[in-house]
Amino acid sequence: MCVWHPFPTCLVMVCMKKNTCIALLAVLLFTACSCGVPKTRKPPTFEHEIFDKLCQKLEHDGFDAKKLNSYYKNPAVTFEQSGISLFFRHNESRLNYDQFLDEASIRKARHYMDTHRIWLIKAEQRFGVDREIITAVLLVETRLGTFLGGSKTFNILSSLAALSDPDNREMFWQYIQPLTDMTHGEYDRRARDKSQWAYSELKSLLAYMDREGLTDPAAITGSYAGASGIPQFMPSNIMKLAVDGDMDGRVDLYTHPDAIMSVASFLHFHGWKPGMDHKDAYNVLLNYNRSSYYANTILEIYEKLQKQNIVKRARGGKPWGRNRGNRPGPGIS
Known part of the structure:
Protein backbone atom coordinates (compact mmCIF):
# COMPACT_ATOMS: atom_id res chain seq x y z
CA MET A 1 0.00 0.00 0.00
CA CYS A 2 1.23 3.43 -0.88
CA VAL A 3 0.89 5.94 1.96
CA TRP A 4 1.67 9.62 1.78
CA HIS A 5 4.34 10.45 4.39
CA PRO A 6 4.33 14.09 5.55
CA PHE A 7 8.12 14.18 5.76
CA PRO A 8 9.68 12.33 2.81
CA THR A 9 13.28 11.37 3.32
CA CYS A 10 14.51 13.41 0.38
CA LEU A 11 13.37 16.63 2.05
CA VAL A 12 15.93 16.21 4.81
CA MET A 13 18.73 15.08 2.55
CA VAL A 14 21.49 17.44 1.69
CA CYS A 15 21.42 17.53 -2.08
CA MET A 16 24.79 17.81 -3.59
CA LYS A 17 23.32 18.14 -7.02
CA LYS A 18 20.40 20.45 -7.54
CA ASN A 19 18.98 18.49 -10.47
CA THR A 20 19.13 15.19 -8.54
CA CYS A 21 17.09 16.62 -5.62
CA ILE A 22 14.49 18.09 -7.95
CA ALA A 23 14.14 14.72 -9.68
CA LEU A 24 13.66 12.88 -6.38
CA LEU A 25 11.02 15.34 -5.26
CA ALA A 26 9.17 14.98 -8.55
CA VAL A 27 9.11 11.18 -8.23
CA LEU A 28 7.78 11.35 -4.67
CA LEU A 29 5.09 13.88 -5.53
CA PHE A 30 3.98 11.82 -8.52
CA THR A 31 3.80 8.65 -6.39
CA ALA A 32 1.77 10.35 -3.65
CA CYS A 33 -0.69 11.92 -6.06
CA SER A 34 -1.17 8.77 -8.11
CA CYS A 35 -1.95 6.68 -5.03
CA GLY A 36 -4.32 9.29 -3.64
CA VAL A 37 -4.52 7.76 -0.16
CA PRO A 38 -5.93 10.34 2.29
CA LYS A 39 -4.63 10.86 5.77
CA THR A 40 -7.96 9.69 7.24
CA ARG A 41 -10.48 7.23 5.86
CA LYS A 42 -13.48 8.76 4.16
CA PRO A 43 -16.75 7.11 3.14
CA PRO A 44 -16.67 5.70 -0.38
CA THR A 45 -18.16 7.80 -3.14
CA PHE A 46 -21.23 6.22 -4.71
CA GLU A 47 -22.30 7.19 -8.20
CA GLU A 92 -36.14 -1.86 18.24
CA SER A 93 -35.91 -2.06 22.04
CA ARG A 94 -34.44 1.44 22.16
CA LEU A 95 -37.58 3.05 20.76
CA ASN A 96 -39.58 4.88 23.39
CA TYR A 97 -43.11 3.57 22.94
CA ASP A 98 -44.21 5.06 26.27
CA GLN A 99 -44.47 8.42 24.54
CA PHE A 100 -47.69 7.22 22.88
CA LEU A 101 -49.35 6.34 26.17
CA ASP A 102 -49.40 9.72 27.89
CA GLU A 103 -52.61 11.69 28.22
CA ALA A 104 -51.67 14.21 25.52
CA SER A 105 -51.25 11.43 22.93
CA ILE A 106 -54.49 9.72 23.94
CA ARG A 107 -56.30 13.05 23.73
CA LYS A 108 -55.01 13.55 20.17
CA ALA A 109 -56.16 10.06 19.29
CA ARG A 110 -59.66 10.80 20.60
CA HIS A 111 -59.73 14.01 18.57
CA TYR A 112 -58.65 12.07 15.49
CA MET A 113 -61.52 9.63 16.03
CA ASP A 114 -63.97 12.52 16.17
CA THR A 115 -62.50 14.22 13.10
CA HIS A 116 -62.43 11.09 10.94
CA ARG A 117 -65.45 9.39 12.46
CA ILE A 118 -67.20 8.76 9.12
CA TRP A 119 -64.23 6.91 7.60
CA LEU A 120 -63.61 4.93 10.77
CA ILE A 121 -67.24 3.82 10.82
CA LYS A 122 -67.05 2.75 7.17
CA ALA A 123 -63.87 0.79 7.81
CA GLU A 124 -65.41 -0.87 10.85
CA GLN A 125 -68.54 -1.82 8.92
CA ARG A 126 -66.67 -3.13 5.88
CA PHE A 127 -63.88 -5.07 7.60
CA GLY A 128 -65.10 -5.68 11.16
CA VAL A 129 -62.04 -3.96 12.64
CA ASP A 130 -62.53 -1.73 15.67
CA ARG A 131 -61.95 1.95 15.02
CA GLU A 132 -59.97 2.20 18.25
CA ILE A 133 -57.39 -0.29 17.02
CA ILE A 134 -57.11 1.49 13.66
CA THR A 135 -56.49 4.76 15.47
CA ALA A 136 -53.97 3.15 17.82
CA VAL A 137 -51.96 1.84 14.87
CA LEU A 138 -51.93 5.22 13.14
CA LEU A 139 -50.90 6.96 16.36
CA VAL A 140 -47.83 4.78 16.78
CA GLU A 141 -46.92 4.58 13.10
CA THR A 142 -46.94 8.28 12.20
CA ARG A 143 -48.51 10.19 15.08
CA LEU A 144 -51.81 10.16 13.18
CA GLY A 145 -50.21 11.32 9.96
CA THR A 146 -48.14 14.19 11.36
CA PHE A 147 -44.75 12.48 11.16
CA LEU A 148 -44.34 10.62 7.87
CA ALA A 242 -54.17 -1.00 0.42
CA VAL A 243 -57.66 0.31 -0.33
CA ASP A 244 -59.08 3.31 -2.17
CA GLY A 245 -61.09 4.48 0.81
CA ASP A 246 -62.60 7.65 -0.64
CA MET A 247 -63.29 6.01 -4.04
CA ASP A 248 -61.43 8.67 -6.04
CA GLY A 249 -59.93 6.08 -8.37
CA ARG A 250 -56.48 5.86 -6.82
CA VAL A 251 -54.78 4.46 -3.74
CA ASP A 252 -53.04 7.29 -1.90
CA LEU A 253 -51.88 6.37 1.59
CA TYR A 254 -51.06 10.01 2.33
CA THR A 255 -54.81 10.66 2.61
CA HIS A 256 -56.72 9.70 5.75
CA PRO A 257 -59.64 7.84 4.11
CA ASP A 258 -57.29 5.53 2.21
CA ALA A 259 -55.00 5.12 5.23
CA ILE A 260 -57.84 4.25 7.61
CA MET A 261 -59.45 1.78 5.24
CA SER A 262 -56.11 0.19 4.40
CA VAL A 263 -55.19 -0.44 8.05
CA ALA A 264 -58.58 -2.11 8.49
CA SER A 265 -57.96 -4.18 5.37
CA PHE A 266 -54.54 -5.26 6.66
CA LEU A 267 -55.76 -6.26 10.12
CA HIS A 268 -58.80 -8.06 8.70
CA PHE A 269 -56.57 -10.01 6.30
CA HIS A 270 -54.39 -11.15 9.20
CA GLY A 271 -57.32 -12.33 11.29
CA TRP A 272 -58.70 -9.44 13.33
CA LYS A 273 -62.24 -10.16 14.53
CA PRO A 274 -64.62 -8.17 16.74
CA GLY A 275 -64.33 -9.28 20.35
CA MET A 276 -61.24 -11.42 19.81
CA ASP A 277 -59.25 -12.34 22.90
CA HIS A 278 -56.04 -10.81 24.14
CA LYS A 279 -53.62 -13.39 22.76
CA ASP A 280 -55.16 -13.45 19.29
CA ALA A 281 -55.19 -9.65 19.06
CA TYR A 282 -51.53 -9.57 20.04
CA ASN A 283 -50.63 -12.11 17.36
CA VAL A 284 -52.49 -10.19 14.66
CA LEU A 285 -50.57 -7.03 15.49
CA LEU A 286 -47.24 -8.82 15.17
CA ASN A 287 -47.96 -9.01 11.45
CA TYR A 288 -47.75 -5.23 11.34
CA ASN A 289 -44.50 -5.05 13.29
CA ARG A 290 -42.62 -8.07 14.65
CA SER A 291 -41.98 -6.38 17.97
CA SER A 292 -43.49 -7.24 21.32
CA TYR A 293 -42.98 -3.61 22.43
CA TYR A 294 -45.00 -2.46 19.44
CA ALA A 295 -47.89 -4.92 19.88
CA ASN A 296 -48.10 -4.27 23.63
CA THR A 297 -48.25 -0.51 23.10
CA ILE A 298 -50.96 -0.77 20.44
CA LEU A 299 -53.10 -2.92 22.73
CA GLU A 300 -52.67 -0.54 25.65
CA ILE A 301 -53.70 2.45 23.53
CA TYR A 302 -56.64 0.43 22.23
CA GLU A 303 -57.80 -0.30 25.76
CA LYS A 304 -57.47 3.33 26.84
CA LEU A 305 -59.55 4.49 23.87
CA GLN A 306 -62.22 1.87 24.52
CA LYS A 307 -62.45 2.86 28.19
CA GLN A 308 -62.77 6.52 27.22
CA ASN A 309 -65.49 5.55 24.80
CA ILE A 310 -67.47 3.80 27.54
CA VAL A 311 -67.13 6.85 29.78
CA LYS A 312 -68.23 9.17 27.00
CA ARG A 313 -71.29 7.07 26.27
CA ALA A 314 -72.17 6.90 29.97
CA ARG A 315 -72.16 10.71 30.03
CA GLY A 316 -74.56 10.85 27.14
CA GLY A 317 -72.01 11.65 24.44
CA LYS A 318 -71.80 10.11 21.00
CA PRO A 319 -69.56 7.00 21.26
CA TRP A 320 -66.56 6.50 18.98
CA GLY A 321 -67.19 2.75 18.74
CA ARG A 322 -69.23 -0.12 20.05
CA ASN A 323 -68.44 -1.82 23.34
CA ARG A 324 -67.17 -5.26 22.36
CA GLY A 325 -67.08 -6.58 25.91
CA ASN A 326 -64.16 -9.00 25.48
CA ARG A 327 -61.40 -6.44 24.96
CA PRO A 328 -57.64 -7.04 24.97
CA GLY A 329 -56.08 -5.87 28.20
CA PRO A 330 -52.66 -4.38 28.88
CA GLY A 331 -49.72 -5.65 26.86
CA ILE A 332 -48.04 -9.01 27.18
CA SER A 333 -44.56 -8.94 28.62
Whole structure:
Protein backbone atom coordinates (compact mmCIF):
# COMPACT_ATOMS: atom_id res chain seq x y z
CA MET A 1 0.00 0.00 0.00
CA CYS A 2 1.23 3.43 -0.88
CA VAL A 3 0.89 5.94 1.96
CA TRP A 4 1.67 9.62 1.78
CA HIS A 5 4.34 10.45 4.39
CA PRO A 6 4.33 14.09 5.55
CA PHE A 7 8.12 14.18 5.76
CA PRO A 8 9.68 12.33 2.81
CA THR A 9 13.28 11.37 3.32
CA CYS A 10 14.51 13.41 0.38
CA LEU A 11 13.37 16.63 2.05
CA VAL A 12 15.93 16.21 4.81
CA MET A 13 18.73 15.08 2.55
CA VAL A 14 21.49 17.44 1.69
CA CYS A 15 21.42 17.53 -2.08
CA MET A 16 24.79 17.81 -3.59
CA LYS A 17 23.32 18.14 -7.02
CA LYS A 18 20.40 20.45 -7.54
CA ASN A 19 18.98 18.49 -10.47
CA THR A 20 19.13 15.19 -8.54
CA CYS A 21 17.09 16.62 -5.62
CA ILE A 22 14.49 18.09 -7.95
CA ALA A 23 14.14 14.72 -9.68
CA LEU A 24 13.66 12.88 -6.38
CA LEU A 25 11.02 15.34 -5.26
CA ALA A 26 9.17 14.98 -8.55
CA VAL A 27 9.11 11.18 -8.23
CA LEU A 28 7.78 11.35 -4.67
CA LEU A 29 5.09 13.88 -5.53
CA PHE A 30 3.98 11.82 -8.52
CA THR A 31 3.80 8.65 -6.39
CA ALA A 32 1.77 10.35 -3.65
CA CYS A 33 -0.69 11.92 -6.06
CA SER A 34 -1.17 8.77 -8.11
CA CYS A 35 -1.95 6.68 -5.03
CA GLY A 36 -4.32 9.29 -3.64
CA VAL A 37 -4.52 7.76 -0.16
CA PRO A 38 -5.93 10.34 2.29
CA LYS A 39 -4.63 10.86 5.77
CA THR A 40 -7.96 9.69 7.24
CA ARG A 41 -10.48 7.23 5.86
CA LYS A 42 -13.48 8.76 4.16
CA PRO A 43 -16.75 7.11 3.14
CA PRO A 44 -16.67 5.70 -0.38
CA THR A 45 -18.16 7.80 -3.14
CA PHE A 46 -21.23 6.22 -4.71
CA GLU A 47 -22.30 7.19 -8.20
CA HIS A 48 -25.38 6.25 -10.22
CA GLU A 49 -23.35 3.45 -11.83
CA ILE A 50 -23.81 1.46 -8.64
CA PHE A 51 -27.35 0.78 -9.86
CA ASP A 52 -26.34 -0.50 -13.32
CA LYS A 53 -26.52 -4.20 -12.46
CA LEU A 54 -29.74 -3.62 -10.54
CA CYS A 55 -31.30 -1.98 -13.60
CA GLN A 56 -30.26 -4.91 -15.76
CA LYS A 57 -31.84 -7.33 -13.32
CA LEU A 58 -35.09 -5.35 -13.20
CA GLU A 59 -35.20 -5.16 -16.97
CA HIS A 60 -34.69 -8.94 -17.13
CA ASP A 61 -37.66 -9.31 -14.77
CA GLY A 62 -39.90 -7.43 -17.16
CA PHE A 63 -39.70 -3.76 -16.20
CA ASP A 64 -39.51 -1.16 -18.94
CA ALA A 65 -35.91 -0.21 -19.74
CA LYS A 66 -36.78 3.35 -20.74
CA LYS A 67 -38.61 4.00 -17.46
CA LEU A 68 -35.81 2.44 -15.43
CA ASN A 69 -33.26 4.59 -17.18
CA SER A 70 -35.27 7.75 -16.46
CA TYR A 71 -35.66 6.78 -12.80
CA TYR A 72 -32.02 6.01 -12.13
CA LYS A 73 -30.69 8.98 -14.07
CA ASN A 74 -32.83 11.27 -11.93
CA PRO A 75 -30.46 13.48 -9.88
CA ALA A 76 -32.60 12.86 -6.79
CA VAL A 77 -31.94 9.11 -6.97
CA THR A 78 -28.81 8.39 -4.97
CA PHE A 79 -27.25 5.63 -2.92
CA GLU A 80 -28.57 6.22 0.62
CA GLN A 81 -25.56 5.02 2.59
CA SER A 82 -26.57 6.93 5.72
CA GLY A 83 -30.18 5.75 5.57
CA ILE A 84 -29.54 2.06 4.99
CA SER A 85 -26.79 2.01 7.62
CA LEU A 86 -29.63 1.95 10.16
CA PHE A 87 -30.46 -1.59 9.05
CA PHE A 88 -27.12 -2.58 10.54
CA ARG A 89 -27.40 -0.49 13.71
CA HIS A 90 -31.09 -0.11 14.59
CA ASN A 91 -32.38 -1.64 17.82
CA GLU A 92 -36.14 -1.86 18.24
CA SER A 93 -35.91 -2.06 22.04
CA ARG A 94 -34.44 1.44 22.16
CA LEU A 95 -37.58 3.05 20.76
CA ASN A 96 -39.58 4.88 23.39
CA TYR A 97 -43.11 3.57 22.94
CA ASP A 98 -44.21 5.06 26.27
CA GLN A 99 -44.47 8.42 24.54
CA PHE A 100 -47.69 7.22 22.88
CA LEU A 101 -49.35 6.34 26.17
CA ASP A 102 -49.40 9.72 27.89
CA GLU A 103 -52.61 11.69 28.22
CA ALA A 104 -51.67 14.21 25.52
CA SER A 105 -51.25 11.43 22.93
CA ILE A 106 -54.49 9.72 23.94
CA ARG A 107 -56.30 13.05 23.73
CA LYS A 108 -55.01 13.55 20.17
CA ALA A 109 -56.16 10.06 19.29
CA ARG A 110 -59.66 10.80 20.60
CA HIS A 111 -59.73 14.01 18.57
CA TYR A 112 -58.65 12.07 15.49
CA MET A 113 -61.52 9.63 16.03
CA ASP A 114 -63.97 12.52 16.17
CA THR A 115 -62.50 14.22 13.10
CA HIS A 116 -62.43 11.09 10.94
CA ARG A 117 -65.45 9.39 12.46
CA ILE A 118 -67.20 8.76 9.12
CA TRP A 119 -64.23 6.91 7.60
CA LEU A 120 -63.61 4.93 10.77
CA ILE A 121 -67.24 3.82 10.82
CA LYS A 122 -67.05 2.75 7.17
CA ALA A 123 -63.87 0.79 7.81
CA GLU A 124 -65.41 -0.87 10.85
CA GLN A 125 -68.54 -1.82 8.92
CA ARG A 126 -66.67 -3.13 5.88
CA PHE A 127 -63.88 -5.07 7.60
CA GLY A 128 -65.10 -5.68 11.16
CA VAL A 129 -62.04 -3.96 12.64
CA ASP A 130 -62.53 -1.73 15.67
CA ARG A 131 -61.95 1.95 15.02
CA GLU A 132 -59.97 2.20 18.25
CA ILE A 133 -57.39 -0.29 17.02
CA ILE A 134 -57.11 1.49 13.66
CA THR A 135 -56.49 4.76 15.47
CA ALA A 136 -53.97 3.15 17.82
CA VAL A 137 -51.96 1.84 14.87
CA LEU A 138 -51.93 5.22 13.14
CA LEU A 139 -50.90 6.96 16.36
CA VAL A 140 -47.83 4.78 16.78
CA GLU A 141 -46.92 4.58 13.10
CA THR A 142 -46.94 8.28 12.20
CA ARG A 143 -48.51 10.19 15.08
CA LEU A 144 -51.81 10.16 13.18
CA GLY A 145 -50.21 11.32 9.96
CA THR A 146 -48.14 14.19 11.36
CA PHE A 147 -44.75 12.48 11.16
CA LEU A 148 -44.34 10.62 7.87
CA GLY A 149 -40.56 10.32 7.65
CA GLY A 150 -38.31 11.98 5.12
CA SER A 151 -36.46 9.05 3.55
CA LYS A 152 -36.98 8.47 -0.16
CA THR A 153 -38.50 5.01 -0.44
CA PHE A 154 -37.16 4.40 -3.95
CA ASN A 155 -33.63 5.28 -2.87
CA ILE A 156 -33.72 3.15 0.26
CA LEU A 157 -34.95 0.02 -1.52
CA SER A 158 -32.67 0.54 -4.52
CA SER A 159 -29.64 1.03 -2.27
CA LEU A 160 -30.31 -2.12 -0.29
CA ALA A 161 -31.10 -4.12 -3.42
CA ALA A 162 -27.80 -2.98 -4.97
CA LEU A 163 -25.92 -4.74 -2.15
CA SER A 164 -26.53 -8.03 -3.96
CA ASP A 165 -23.45 -7.07 -5.97
CA PRO A 166 -20.31 -8.20 -4.05
CA ASP A 167 -18.36 -5.09 -5.08
CA ASN A 168 -21.10 -2.77 -3.82
CA ARG A 169 -21.38 -4.80 -0.65
CA GLU A 170 -17.65 -4.57 0.05
CA MET A 171 -17.59 -0.86 -0.72
CA PHE A 172 -20.44 -0.22 1.72
CA TRP A 173 -18.64 -2.28 4.37
CA GLN A 174 -15.85 0.31 4.34
CA TYR A 175 -18.45 2.92 5.31
CA ILE A 176 -20.43 0.90 7.85
CA GLN A 177 -17.56 -0.88 9.61
CA PRO A 178 -16.81 1.93 12.14
CA LEU A 179 -20.54 2.28 12.89
CA THR A 180 -21.51 -1.30 13.69
CA ASP A 181 -20.58 -4.04 16.13
CA MET A 182 -21.07 -6.67 13.43
CA THR A 183 -18.21 -8.77 12.16
CA HIS A 184 -17.56 -8.74 8.44
CA GLY A 185 -19.21 -12.14 8.12
CA GLU A 186 -22.31 -11.06 10.04
CA TYR A 187 -22.55 -7.92 7.94
CA ASP A 188 -22.17 -9.84 4.70
CA ARG A 189 -24.94 -12.31 5.57
CA ARG A 190 -27.32 -9.56 6.67
CA ALA A 191 -26.54 -7.43 3.61
CA ARG A 192 -27.27 -10.34 1.26
CA ASP A 193 -30.53 -11.17 3.06
CA LYS A 194 -31.67 -7.56 3.10
CA SER A 195 -30.79 -7.06 -0.55
CA GLN A 196 -33.07 -9.95 -1.54
CA TRP A 197 -35.91 -8.58 0.59
CA ALA A 198 -35.41 -5.04 -0.75
CA TYR A 199 -35.38 -6.24 -4.37
CA SER A 200 -38.78 -7.86 -3.90
CA GLU A 201 -40.15 -4.69 -2.29
CA LEU A 202 -38.59 -2.54 -5.04
CA LYS A 203 -40.42 -4.56 -7.68
CA SER A 204 -43.69 -3.96 -5.81
CA LEU A 205 -42.92 -0.24 -5.62
CA LEU A 206 -42.28 -0.07 -9.36
CA ALA A 207 -45.52 -1.96 -10.01
CA TYR A 208 -47.40 0.48 -7.78
CA MET A 209 -45.88 3.46 -9.59
CA ASP A 210 -46.91 1.99 -12.94
CA ARG A 211 -50.44 1.30 -11.71
CA GLU A 212 -50.94 4.76 -10.27
CA GLY A 213 -49.16 6.60 -13.09
CA LEU A 214 -46.41 7.99 -10.84
CA THR A 215 -43.29 9.17 -12.65
CA ASP A 216 -41.14 10.80 -9.97
CA PRO A 217 -39.20 8.09 -8.06
CA ALA A 218 -38.22 10.57 -5.34
CA ALA A 219 -41.78 11.67 -4.56
CA ILE A 220 -42.66 8.76 -2.29
CA THR A 221 -41.17 9.30 1.16
CA GLY A 222 -41.37 7.46 4.44
CA SER A 223 -39.27 5.63 7.00
CA TYR A 224 -35.69 4.48 6.63
CA ALA A 225 -37.08 0.93 6.34
CA GLY A 226 -38.97 1.65 3.12
CA ALA A 227 -42.47 2.02 4.57
CA SER A 228 -44.56 4.97 3.40
CA GLY A 229 -47.79 6.85 3.91
CA ILE A 230 -49.84 7.51 7.03
CA PRO A 231 -50.09 3.79 7.87
CA GLN A 232 -46.44 3.09 6.88
CA PHE A 233 -47.11 0.27 4.43
CA MET A 234 -44.34 -1.54 2.61
CA PRO A 235 -44.86 -1.60 -1.19
CA SER A 236 -45.84 -5.28 -1.21
CA ASN A 237 -48.64 -4.55 1.26
CA ILE A 238 -49.72 -1.52 -0.75
CA MET A 239 -50.17 -3.72 -3.81
CA LYS A 240 -51.97 -6.45 -1.89
CA LEU A 241 -53.96 -4.79 0.89
CA ALA A 242 -54.17 -1.00 0.42
CA VAL A 243 -57.66 0.31 -0.33
CA ASP A 244 -59.08 3.31 -2.17
CA GLY A 245 -61.09 4.48 0.81
CA ASP A 246 -62.60 7.65 -0.64
CA MET A 247 -63.29 6.01 -4.04
CA ASP A 248 -61.43 8.67 -6.04
CA GLY A 249 -59.93 6.08 -8.37
CA ARG A 250 -56.48 5.86 -6.82
CA VAL A 251 -54.78 4.46 -3.74
CA ASP A 252 -53.04 7.29 -1.90
CA LEU A 253 -51.88 6.37 1.59
CA TYR A 254 -51.06 10.01 2.33
CA THR A 255 -54.81 10.66 2.61
CA HIS A 256 -56.72 9.70 5.75
CA PRO A 257 -59.64 7.84 4.11
CA ASP A 258 -57.29 5.53 2.21
CA ALA A 259 -55.00 5.12 5.23
CA ILE A 260 -57.84 4.25 7.61
CA MET A 261 -59.45 1.78 5.24
CA SER A 262 -56.11 0.19 4.40
CA VAL A 263 -55.19 -0.44 8.05
CA ALA A 264 -58.58 -2.11 8.49
CA SER A 265 -57.96 -4.18 5.37
CA PHE A 266 -54.54 -5.26 6.66
CA LEU A 267 -55.76 -6.26 10.12
CA HIS A 268 -58.80 -8.06 8.70
CA PHE A 269 -56.57 -10.01 6.30
CA HIS A 270 -54.39 -11.15 9.20
CA GLY A 271 -57.32 -12.33 11.29
CA TRP A 272 -58.70 -9.44 13.33
CA LYS A 273 -62.24 -10.16 14.53
CA PRO A 274 -64.62 -8.17 16.74
CA GLY A 275 -64.33 -9.28 20.35
CA MET A 276 -61.24 -11.42 19.81
CA ASP A 277 -59.25 -12.34 22.90
CA HIS A 278 -56.04 -10.81 24.14
CA LYS A 279 -53.62 -13.39 22.76
CA ASP A 280 -55.16 -13.45 19.29
CA ALA A 281 -55.19 -9.65 19.06
CA TYR A 282 -51.53 -9.57 20.04
CA ASN A 283 -50.63 -12.11 17.36
CA VAL A 284 -52.49 -10.19 14.66
CA LEU A 285 -50.57 -7.03 15.49
CA LEU A 286 -47.24 -8.82 15.17
CA ASN A 287 -47.96 -9.01 11.45
CA TYR A 288 -47.75 -5.23 11.34
CA ASN A 289 -44.50 -5.05 13.29
CA ARG A 290 -42.62 -8.07 14.65
CA SER A 291 -41.98 -6.38 17.97
CA SER A 292 -43.49 -7.24 21.32
CA TYR A 293 -42.98 -3.61 22.43
CA TYR A 294 -45.00 -2.46 19.44
CA ALA A 295 -47.89 -4.92 19.88
CA ASN A 296 -48.10 -4.27 23.63
CA THR A 297 -48.25 -0.51 23.10
CA ILE A 298 -50.96 -0.77 20.44
CA LEU A 299 -53.10 -2.92 22.73
CA GLU A 300 -52.67 -0.54 25.65
CA ILE A 301 -53.70 2.45 23.53
CA TYR A 302 -56.64 0.43 22.23
CA GLU A 303 -57.80 -0.30 25.76
CA LYS A 304 -57.47 3.33 26.84
CA LEU A 305 -59.55 4.49 23.87
CA GLN A 306 -62.22 1.87 24.52
CA LYS A 307 -62.45 2.86 28.19
CA GLN A 308 -62.77 6.52 27.22
CA ASN A 309 -65.49 5.55 24.80
CA ILE A 310 -67.47 3.80 27.54
CA VAL A 311 -67.13 6.85 29.78
CA LYS A 312 -68.23 9.17 27.00
CA ARG A 313 -71.29 7.07 26.27
CA ALA A 314 -72.17 6.90 29.97
CA ARG A 315 -72.16 10.71 30.03
CA GLY A 316 -74.56 10.85 27.14
CA GLY A 317 -72.01 11.65 24.44
CA LYS A 318 -71.80 10.11 21.00
CA PRO A 319 -69.56 7.00 21.26
CA TRP A 320 -66.56 6.50 18.98
CA GLY A 321 -67.19 2.75 18.74
CA ARG A 322 -69.23 -0.12 20.05
CA ASN A 323 -68.44 -1.82 23.34
CA ARG A 324 -67.17 -5.26 22.36
CA GLY A 325 -67.08 -6.58 25.91
CA ASN A 326 -64.16 -9.00 25.48
CA ARG A 327 -61.40 -6.44 24.96
CA PRO A 328 -57.64 -7.04 24.97
CA GLY A 329 -56.08 -5.87 28.20
CA PRO A 330 -52.66 -4.38 28.88
CA GLY A 331 -49.72 -5.65 26.86
CA ILE A 332 -48.04 -9.01 27.18
CA SER A 333 -44.56 -8.94 28.62
